[in-house]
Amino acid sequence: MPPPPVSAEFKSDVDQVLEAIIYLYTESRRLTKELARRADLTGPQLTVVKMLEQIGDLSLSELSERIRAQNSTVTGIIDRMERENLVTRERSKEDRRVVYIRLTAKGRKLAEEIPVEPMEIFRGALESLSAAEVRDLVKILGKVARRVRQSVRRETAEGDSGKG
Amino acid sequence: MPPPPVSAEFKSDVDQVLEAIIYLYTESRRLTKELARRADLTGPQLTVVKMLEQIGDLSLSELSERIRAQNSTVTGIIDRMERENLVTRERSKEDRRVVYIRLTAKGRKLAEEIPVEPMEIFRGALESLSAAEVRDLVKILGKVARRVRQSVRRETAEGDSGKG
DNA sequence: CGGCATTATTTAGCGTGCGAAATATCCGTC
DNA sequence: GACGGATATTTCGCACGCTAAATAATGCCG
Incomplete structure (x- = not known):
């Protein structure tokens, strides 16, 4: 296979x-x-x-x-x-x-x-990145997470109280 | 809360x-x-x-x-x-x-x-990034995934056949 | 002190999610 | 055309993982 x-x-x-x-x-x-x-x-x-x-x-x-x-x-x-x-x-x-x-x-x-520890391999892979890459990853993923959080807040507000 | x-x-x-x-x-x-x-x-x-x-x-x-x-x-x-x-x-x-x-x-x-679609918000957040950021994200996450895959192969080989 | 909202945990019911074994079918070979 | 190995799906048993409701204990307020 x-x-x-x-x-x-x-x-x-x-x-x-x-x-x-x-x-x-x-x-x-x-x-x-x-x-x-x-x-x-x-x-x-x-x-x-x-x-x-x-x-x-x-x-x-x-x-x-x-x-x-x-x-x-x-x-x-x-x-x-x-x-x-x-x-x-x-x-x-x-x-x-x-x-x-x-x-x-x-x-x-x-x-x-x-x-x-659990996640050790995961962590190892992240640590094998260069410092700059980790920095970028943190920055970009953080941004993505923030946007998602915003959208989520809007979504759930719609579904709940009104204004949707 | x-x-x-x-x-x-x-x-x-x-x-x-x-x-x-x-x-x-x-x-x-x-x-x-x-x-x-x-x-x-x-x-x-x-x-x-x-x-x-x-x-x-x-x-x-x-x-x-x-x-x-x-x-x-x-x-x-x-x-x-x-x-x-x-x-x-x-x-x-x-x-x-x-x-x-x-x-x-x-x-x-x-x-x-x-x-x-399911994941639409998720997708929207990713699309709100600049082209360069998406490029970086793809590159770095791809690298992380590859390393994890390698470690996984090693791990499972140990646990299975021997040499562990 | 008595009542009452709050908090911590458990119970009940359901829907994944997996691995292993069972079933049914297909395919190549003799 | 039977046989044996592969492939597609189901069945079984178990462990999450969630929400809603139940239970138990706390703390506050009059």
Whole structure:
């Protein structure tokens, strides 16, 4: 099964940028997943384990903020990790609504055994760029992100209150 | 609920690039989903409807290749779309293994009613860049993607055959 | 103190998304 | 024309990932 030659010369610049971003994002997820599988973890579980190792205990909300997922999503992830004895839940004493997620010994051991952070390859590729290239990339991508954010704000305002 | 000020000046360039890419990707998905909801569709369903409208009938494999998902994933999406009477499955006469996915009248009408393509905002933001900026972006992102691809090949080779 | 909006987490329901195995069909070869 | 390897699709089981609603605890205000 030969890989399909993407024939980029027939695509517009915009399409190429889109494709690169989609590729980079999905590939980074695939990589995390690949790495995780060697430790019998899933992608998100590896992310959580590494995060707890580096930062220490986190409340569920803090955790979901950092991995950019909804609380309800993280609840499920933590459920499964608790089942596998990788983390424990501990009610906060100051605010009994809060649950802290803590690595178990097993979880910590696992985290230490995994040599690279998730996204390491991704990061490595970015770091192999020249300083000027990184600067340009930051500048241009930042600009794109800002414009998207503006358009989004306009879009959602239309769909919601009126004026559309 | 004020949006959290991201304070980008404390992040490394690499982190900023990562963050921008993640933001752009997830935002583009969120936008598609948002758009879709107005037509009572899900994100992937909107993508499929628009794709079939523009390209015409596609086999399930062609479809899954274009939306970058596994066949098994697309089978499920098409199942639900068929249930909603948006598409039909038709066995190919030449090769009876192949199933063509075709828009129903209802599906086509829906596709026509949705004014913007998915990713339109995303595309608009990219098009608002200067030609030079787009050129740079294509060049640098392409380079990053190539390096990632190389590292990936190395990684997976290690994990598989040996030498790791 | 009692009520009430707010906040943290969980539950429920649904739709992806994947990998592996099952099914059906095609194709080349004998 | 049967056989065996390839190809297209589906089925199965599991893990996200989301929204909306439920639950539990906090803090404020009178």
